Amino acid sequence: xxxxxxxxxxxxxxxxxxxxxxxxxxxxxxxxxxxxxxxxxxxxxxxxxxxxxxxxxxxxxxxxxxxxxxxxxxxxxxxxxxxxxxxxxxxxxxxxxxxxxxxxxxxxxxxxxxxxxxxxxxxxxxxxxxxxxxxxxxxxxxxxxxxxxxxxxxxxxxxxxxxxxxxxxxxxxxxxxxxxxxxxxxxxxxxxxxxxxxxxxxxxxxxxxxxxxxxxxxxxxxxxxxxxxxxxxxxxxxxxxxxxxxxxxx
Numbered sequence: 359x360x361x362x363x364x365x366x367x368x369x370x371x372x373x374x375x376x377x378x379x380x381x382x383x384x385x386x387x388x389x390x391x392x393x394x395x396x397x398x399x400x401x402x403x404x405x406x407x408x409x410x411x412x413x414x415x416x417x418x419x420x421x422x423x424x425x426x427x428x429x430x431x432x433x434x435x436x437x438x439x440x441x442x443x444x445x446x447x448x449x450x451x452x453x454x455x456x457x458x459x460x461x462x463x464x465x466x467x468x469x470x471x472x473x474x475x476x477x478x479x480x481x482x483x484x485x486x487x488x489x490x491x492x493x494x495x496x497x498x499x500x501x502x503x504x505x506x507x508x509x510x511x512x513x514x515x516x517x518x519x520x521x522x523x524x525x526x527x528x529x530x531x532x533x534x535x536x537x538x539x540x541x542x543x544x545x546x547x548x549x550x551x552x553x554x555x556x557x558x559x560x561x562x563x564x565x566x567x568x569x570x571x572x573x574x575x576x577x578x579x580x581x582x583x584x585x586x587x588x589x590x591x592x593x594x595x596x597x598x599x600x601x602x603x604x605x606x607x608x
Contacts, residue, residue, distance in 0.1 A: 360385070362384060363419055365380050392575055396579050450520070458482060488518050508541075560574070
């Protein structure tokens with residue numbers, strides 16, 4: 359379970375350009391929930407992701423994962439629990455390295471550095487098995503450089519890499535926004551498949567009102583650093599994309 363208690367994030371505090379990005383955020387996400395997050399630019403969505411991933415320590419408040427206080431825990435120490443896929447397919451992978459080299463780095467995420475061999479038959483078999491589940495042929499291209507992949511293929515690889523170590527929480531930061539509609543739909547279907555297979559707790563930022571309602575079981579709306587709507591159950595089922603758009607007229 360994820361629990362945020364009274365999270366505040368203030369940039370440039372005490373100056374003329376002080377910016378209160380998150381305001382008293384209280385949120386509980388139960389194990390296995392898939393939450394979609396909507397809101398306009400500047401609503402605080404990505405800052406919320408940064409707090410959850412450990413990229414940003416809040417100005418005040420507490421972050422708990424399975425009742426463990428991780429508020430001040432680094433990204434590296436939190437990486438065994440939390441994985442993240444970004445909007446830009448180029449961010450999650452290294453273009454000049456091969457698919458298997460990228461996966462080896464993901465496999466070692468959060469581990470202490472050593473001189474041990476990164477790649478061996480066992481790991482390659484593991485990587486092939488993981489890639490075969492997405493059924494786009496990457497399992498036969500382990501030695502190809504990632505630069506040879508399309509944006510959709512790179513994002514699919516990023517999803518596999520993010521879940522390679524069995525993290526319980528998956529953060530999706532507009533991970534289909536840079537893709538064309540057809541590929542974005544395929545990546546969303548793959549995302550849904552991976553979340554269900556691994557029984558992940560997932561939070562996904564999206565600007566697509568269709569995605570916000572089609573996927574997951576709960577939709578949260580943010581506005582000026584606050585959670586202003588929390589829609590789930592029968593309330594959410596009765597909503598349309600047009601209804602969500604109307605909520606932006608606050």
